[in-house]
Amino acid sequence: MGCQERLFSAKSLVFSHISRSSPPAMFDFWDQLGVFIFAVSGALAGRAKGMDYFGMFVVGLITGTGGGTLRSVLIGDTPPTLLQSPNYLLIAIAATVFAFVGAPLWNRIKRVISIFDAFGLGLFTCLGIRVAQNHDMAWWALIVLGVISGTFGGVLRDLLRMEVPLIFRREIYATAAIIGGFILLGLDELGVASPAAIAIATLSIATIRILAIRYSLNHSKS
Amino acid sequence: MGCQERLFSAKSLVFSHISRSSPPAMFDFWDQLGVFIFAVSGALAGRAKGMDYFGMFVVGLITGTGGGTLRSVLIGDTPPTLLQSPNYLLIAIAATVFAFVGAPLWNRIKRVISIFDAFGLGLFTCLGIRVAQNHDMAWWALIVLGVISGTFGGVLRDLLRMEVPLIFRREIYATAAIIGGFILLGLDELGVASPAAIAIATLSIATIRILAIRYSLNHSKS
Amino acid sequence: MGCQERLFSAKSLVFSHISRSSPPAMFDFWDQLGVFIFAVSGALAGRAKGMDYFGMFVVGLITGTGGGTLRSVLIGDTPPTLLQSPNYLLIAIAATVFAFVGAPLWNRIKRVISIFDAFGLGLFTCLGIRVAQNHDMAWWALIVLGVISGTFGGVLRDLLRMEVPLIFRREIYATAAIIGGFILLGLDELGVASPAAIAIATLSIATIRILAIRYSLNHSKS
Numbered sequence: 001m002g003c004q005e006r007l008f009s010a011k012s013l014v015f016s017h018i019s020r021s022s023p024p025a026m027f028d029f030w031d032q033l034g035v036f037i038f039a040v041s042g043a044l045a046g047r048a049k050g051m052d053y054f055g056m057f058v059v060g061l062i063t064g065t066g067g068g069t070l071r072s073v074l075i076g077d078t079p080p081t082l083l084q085s086p087n088y089l090l091i092a093i094a095a096t097v098f099a100f101v102g103a104p105l106w107n108r109i110k111r112v113i114s115i116f117d118a119f120g121l122g123l124f125t126c127l128g129i130r131v132a133q134n135h136d137m138a139w140w141a142l143i144v145l146g147v148i149s150g151t152f153g154g155v156l157r158d159l160l161r162m163e164v165p166l167i168f169r170r171e172i173y174a175t176a177a178i179i180g181g182f183i184l185l186g187l188d189e190l191g192v193a194s195p196a197a198i199a200i201a202t203l204s205i206a207t208i209r210i211l212a213i214r215y216s217l218n219h220s221k222s
Numbered sequence: 223m224g225c226q227e228r229l230f231s232a233k234s235l236v237f238s239h240i241s242r243s244s245p246p247a248m249f250d251f252w253d254q255l256g257v258f259i260f261a262v263s264g265a266l267a268g269r270a271k272g273m274d275y276f277g278m279f280v281v282g283l284i285t286g287t288g289g290g291t292l293r294s295v296l297i298g299d300t301p302p303t304l305l306q307s308p309n310y311l312l313i314a315i316a317a318t319v320f321a322f323v324g325a326p327l328w329n330r331i332k333r334v335i336s337i338f339d340a341f342g343l344g345l346f347t348c349l350g351i352r353v354a355q356n357h358d359m360a361w362w363a364l365i366v367l368g369v370i371s372g373t374f375g376g377v378l379r380d381l382l383r384m385e386v387p388l389i390f391r392r393e394i395y396a397t398a399a400i401i402g403g404f405i406l407l408g409l410d411e412l413g414v415a416s417p418a419a420i421a422i423a424t425l426s427i428a429t430i431r432i433l434a435i436r437y438s439l440n441h442s443k444s
Numbered sequence: 445m446g447c448q449e450r451l452f453s454a455k456s457l458v459f460s461h462i463s464r465s466s467p468p469a470m471f472d473f474w475d476q477l478g479v480f481i482f483a484v485s486g487a488l489a490g491r492a493k494g495m496d497y498f499g500m501f502v503v504g505l506i507t508g509t510g511g512g513t514l515r516s517v518l519i520g521d522t523p524p525t526l527l528q529s530p531n532y533l534l535i536a537i538a539a540t541v542f543a544f545v546g547a548p549l550w551n552r553i554k555r556v557i558s559i560f561d562a563f564g565l566g567l568f569t570c571l572g573i574r575v576a577q578n579h580d581m582a583w584w585a586l587i588v589l590g591v592i593s594g595t596f597g598g599v600l601r602d603l604l605r606m607e608v609p610l611i612f613r614r615e616i617y618a619t620a621a622i623i624g625g626f627i628l629l630g631l632d633e634l635g636v637a638s639p640a641a642i643a644i645a646t647l648s649i650a651t652i653r654i655l656a657i658r659y660s661l662n663h664s665k666s
Contacts (some may be wrong), residue, residue: 046390055390069296074513078298083363097449100610140353141527161388165604168490174500266614277612278618292520300520305585401497 031127032091032118039064039095040102041117045102050160053096057159060099061092066153071145075135097123114213115206118176122205125150125177126184126198143181150177150205172212179215180205228231251347256342261286261317262324262381263339269325269382273317281382281419282321283314288375293350297357331354336435337428340398344427347372347399348406350421365403372399394434402427460514474534478564483508484546485541485561487600491547493605497540503604505536510597515572517588519579558657559650562620566649569621570593570608570628570642587625594621594649616656624649 042063043056051059065082072080082088128149129142137145151167151174159167167173180201187197264285265278273281287304294302304310349370351364359367373389373396380387388396404421409419485508487500495503509526516524526532572593575587581589595611595618602609611617624645631641 003280005387027593049386049390051386051390058390058396073295074523074527076298078522079296079357083359083366084297086360086362089362091367098488112576133271135523137523137527140530140533140600141523144527144533158602159381160387160390162606164495166491168493168495168604174502271608271612273608273612280612280618295517298520300516301579301581301585305518305581305588308582308584311584311588381603382609382612384606 023034030123032087033116034123035064035088036091036098036125037116037120038153038157039092040099042153043092043096043099044103045157045161047099053100056099057092057096059157059204060095061088062160063153063157064088064092066097067124067151068157070152071131071149073131074148075137076143077131077135086165099217113165115210118206118209118213119202121150121173121177121209122180122202123198124153125180125205126201129181129184130198131192142185143178144182146181147174147177150174173209176205176208176212179208230240237393245406247301248379251355254309255338256345257286257310258313258320259338259342260316260346260375260379261314262321263316264375265314265321266312266325267379267383269313269321278312278321279318281379282358283310283377284382285375286310286314286317288378289346289350289373290375292374293353293371296366296370297354299353315439337432340428340431340435343372343395343399344402345420345423346375347427348423351403351406352416359378361407365409368403368406369396370397373395395431398427398430398434402431458631474567476531477560478567479508479532480535480539480542481560481564482568482597482601483536484543486542486597487536487540488547489601489605490619491543497544500543501536502542503601504539507597507601508532508536508539510600511568511572511593512597514596515575518592519576519581519589519619520577521575559654560655562650563646564656565594565641565653566624567623568597568644568645569624569649573625573628574638574642583629586629587622590625590628591618591621591657594618607626617653620649620652621655623652 012037039060043060044190045063048057061082065088069080069082125146129146131149132142132145154173155165155167158167183204184197186199187200188194192200193222250400261282263309266284267285268278268281283304287302287310291302291304294300348369351368353371354364376395377387377389380389404420405426406423410416410423449456478584483504489507492502506524509524509532513524513526516522535630569590573590575593576589578588598617599609599611602611628641628645631644632638636644
């Protein structure tokens with residue numbers, strides 16, 4: 001009996017480990033929208049470097065999923081979601097097609113994409129913190145993992161096309177994620193419901209980013 | 223008794239985990255030949271960038287083992303084979319010596335190396351799929367891990383020498399691996415014996431690659 | 445009873461796993477000094493590429509902790525120490541401030557930094573070997589992990605600023621780490637006390653590096 005109870009509790013641990021490895025289901029749509037937006041930016045960046053459509057697909061896939069994958073590897077939560085659901089491959093294919101078809105319109109929709117990208121950064125940072133919270137990490141480690149989730153895909157995108165990563169030059173990018181991470185943890189502390197906290201923190205990150213783009217803010221000049 | 227049985231079964235799990243982390247023993251020779259070929263390409267690439275022999279050795283080692291190592295990290299199958307057998311270090315040393323001695327003959331043997339490289343891509347893709355199959359992954363995840371195993375070493379080689387990775391420009395490279403992966407899974411489904419299935423899939427990948435090189439195929443032009 | 449004993453022993457395993465994932469406590473000061481030195485070199489490298497202070501901080505953090513983080517991921521010892529203690533973030537912040545304030549003096553203190561960097565390489569290599577020894581790895585794998593711990597942060601620093609990593613051109617860097625690794629393992633074999641062995645091996649690595657810098661040694665010319 002005692003053994004069986006322990007066995008059962010071991011099983012629960014296994015199942016809870018599996019379930020906690022994914023972001024909350026209710027954010028799946030936003031997670032996948034974020035992957036799509038980042039994948040489009042990656043595919044277009046590859047196209048600008050003269051890559052073929054397969055190269056665009058790979059850079060798009062890596063840009064969209066790189067942040068979450070590094071987070072999974074760092075906290076030992078393998079395999080990453082990229083290998084748990086085929087959706088990410090399908091999203092990267094759709095993003096490549098979109099980038100091929102949409103590239104001539106790119107100048108016109110650049111502003112729209114910037115806004116989506118800002119929301120993607122916000123969502124990825126918040127979802128990264130939520131996943132990390134299920135692994136009992138300290139608050140500063142949550143912020144670090146949130147920033148990694150939100151920004152690392154773009155770092156890989158820039159490395160693969162041989163550019164000094166933009167995050168190292170437009171530093172308000174990561175700064176926005178850090179501020180939003182503190183807002184999320186603060187709202188958690190105040191007992192705000194999780195969806196509301198994520199919505200507020202995501203909006204804050206997106207707003208900071210959009211204002212920074214509009215006024216070309218960076219730390220050196222401010 | 224019940225407890226002991228469970229303990230025993232836990233032990234079996236541990237042992238089966240250890241044994242399944244390596245590719246099938248009968249392919250060890252081909253695996254190591256593939257590492258050698260890729261390591262030679264890495265060492266020569268380093269030499270072309272003015273690296274010293276130690277730099278050539280490191281780039282060769284990373285080119286030969288990078289794909290398998292990333293696969294191990296992504297599926298949580300650590301430590302990677304690079305740290306389980308000293309053979310890979312010895313192979314990289316041999317490849318560096320070969321690249322030093324053979325470089326003057328490189329133009330003449332370039333065609334031979336291309337053929338070996340094509341077989342290496344095929345073998346690495348198939349062995350990567352076999353390792354992933356022991357980790358109960360979905361079919362599309364098997365293909366992804368096979369392509370990573372077959373191509374990522376070359377991506378690292380190009381990044382370390384500051385070139386946009388060739389895979390992003392000669393996309394028939396990864397496409398050949400994808401087609402071969404589907405062939406391998408199809409033959410598995412039909413009940414073909416594993417060695418025969420690997421041989422056929424490897425030959426298919428190598429043939430596609432060699433034809434693509436001969437006719438300078440790429441997706442844009444075809 | 446039998447079950448409880450097994451449970452207890454499982455608990456010990458868990459605790460021993462946690463404790464063995466960190467380098468020995470007595471070397472914490474030196475570990476953190478090494479991180480600081482490497483982080484300063486990363487922050488200054490970022491500054492030379494026109495990065496802002498946040499970019500300098502990130503490159504500094506990655507340079508200081510990249511080697512240890514890759515080692516953790518390769519041996520499945522996650523999360524890495526970067527996520528286990530906030531000290532590394534604080535050290536990277538201090539290093540960024542130091543690089544900002546100290547940059548005008550850089551030419552004068554360059555020699556001092558080279559000496560610190562040489563000791564950092566030595567300490568990181570030895571601490572990396574000690575951590576790997578707690579994971580029951582073969583001697584050649586210990587050397588590989590020691591070299592990775594000592595050098596990979598600098599490789600990432602150079603990749604992020606789009607330079608062919610210096611380690612591939614100044615190969616006496618990794619060679620010094622390899623020689624020191626053999627010295628450490630040899631002293632262990634002779635039964636020398638661990639702190640003395642680490643001190644001797646670290647001094648050896650630092651001395652080789654400093655002599656190599658002074659006489660501009662590299663393998664090609666020697």
